[in-house]
Amino acid sequence: MKFSRITGSHAGRIALAAVPVALVSTVMMAGVANGAVPVSFAISGSQFQISATELNGTGFSQYAGVANDTAGAPHQVAIANIASASLSDLCQSVVTETPLGKVGLMITAGGGGNPATATDLQIGMTDLKGDSTFGNIRIGVDASTVNTGPKGSAGDFAQDADTIKIDGLQQTAWSTQASVFTLTGMHVQLTDGTTTCF
């Protein structure tokens, strides 16, 4: 009787559909922000920055590649794959020129000794800084024979390693994707484009 009265009116049906959706998305967002629910990312098309005080990973490879920006222009990048990575004090920032001025987005996570983790991370980078250590490394192997799932094209110079550790990582990239990204302590900030990771 009561239920059918709710479904009988337009506003009632809206509430009936909207309230659970709002609840579920709230719970989900809380889970994402606490690192309980992993998210997946696939971004490319504009240059952005990634920084972390420490990156630890396994299953690393790097080779040449091309990333296209939003205008379709190709950009030469070095594609870095990390099968499993943990990033302390992760920061990711992007600045977009819009008709209304610059808009920046900055995501931080993994602070306070609780690093963010990513699996099947793939970054198309143009610039990387930091102190790095590679375990069981092979430099100069053919890009089609690297030890990671994604591979480059035959004849390209590549390197791969079982483990990777980078302190004070700062990199500029055109694309990133990760199938599972756990963002512990996530903080999303909209900026006016002046605040970036480094």
Add this chain to the structure above:
Amino acid sequence: MKMKELATDVGNRLNHATRGIRESGFAAWARRRPFVGGLLTVLSGFELFFSGQLDIGNIHVQVGIEGFQATVIPIAMVLLGLLAVLMPVHRIFYGVLSLVVAVYSLIGVNLGGFFVGMLLGAVGGVLTVAWAPKKTDTLATESTSTAETAAEPPPLAQRAASAEPAAPKKSAKPGRTRERVAVLLVLCLALGGIGAAKVPDAAPAALCIPIPLLGVTCPPASTPTPTDPLGPILGPILDPLLGGGDGGPGSIVAPLPALPIFVPDPNAPIMTQPAAQLGGSSISFSGLKSVSFVTIPLIDGSQVQVIKLEADDIVIDDFLLDVRRATGPSLVTNSARMELKGNVVVYVDSLTATLLDGTGISLLTNTPPPSTELPPQLLRVNLGLVGVFANSISFTTVDQQIHE
């Protein structure tokens, strides 16, 4: 019962006829379906797609689920929106599915296209689910819900009342405003939800993002250009067939007299040509085990002649590695110090350096090996680096850059 059906049928036809005169074709068409909801759902799909479509040209063959998700979820949203508009009878099914997909996009595609696509999809889905045919003209297609409400006289009576030809236009107006109120309500709810999840600034921003984001990321030129996916696959296969690869497995040139003898290295992985250029202000070896001349395989099956150095540890100061081809960009790695530790194997096609006493030394594949042994330390070293393998390598203050 049959009489009732007949009556509604007649009512339908009457309604169609009167509306056809009073309203333009499109407005009438849109009114008979969850048009706004479907449209928002379609828009949400586009926003999700352009929020981060990955396209690493012809190099990367997409594997794994990540790229798949970022493509399938937007496509699903577009299809659900279109289908809800085209087949209003199934609006609940499509609407609920688009709600589920929209909420899932939060974790599936770039935080729901940075919230914008997820909000569009949620509002669109809610409107689609909530939409109902206002006039009796669609009652015929809604036999099940009529049967449900038939048990309840008041709503049926209302519907019957609104079925009168004069009524439709009047009842349409409050419906519109109610719809707007509902959209606002949903927006507030959803934004409130996100705000509650401690995402600062998302609420005010989400209201202003959609236009710039869509404006910026959706120009027609931004459509990812499909590149020839067969190139990297067919290249290595076709090249030898077409005679492009200079030298098949059988074409290993027998070493000329007086030159070093090259033996195949069974442990060498497949490497590439041309060699990268490695420079350093000094290089020091500890536990240098051997300097030998070997051939190593390339991906096209051919073999190249290289010099193989084996040592326990190697340290290079002011390290520079330049990886480039005949044309195109180069990847330059600089580091103050590069330390290779444990079972270091280096393959080079040339080595030039200065000894500590200032005399030059060079190791090339086409000249006989030097009579003296390699000293433990060399200055101003330049290598044509084919490959380096070690248990571990550490770089101090590394700076890696692409030079186009």
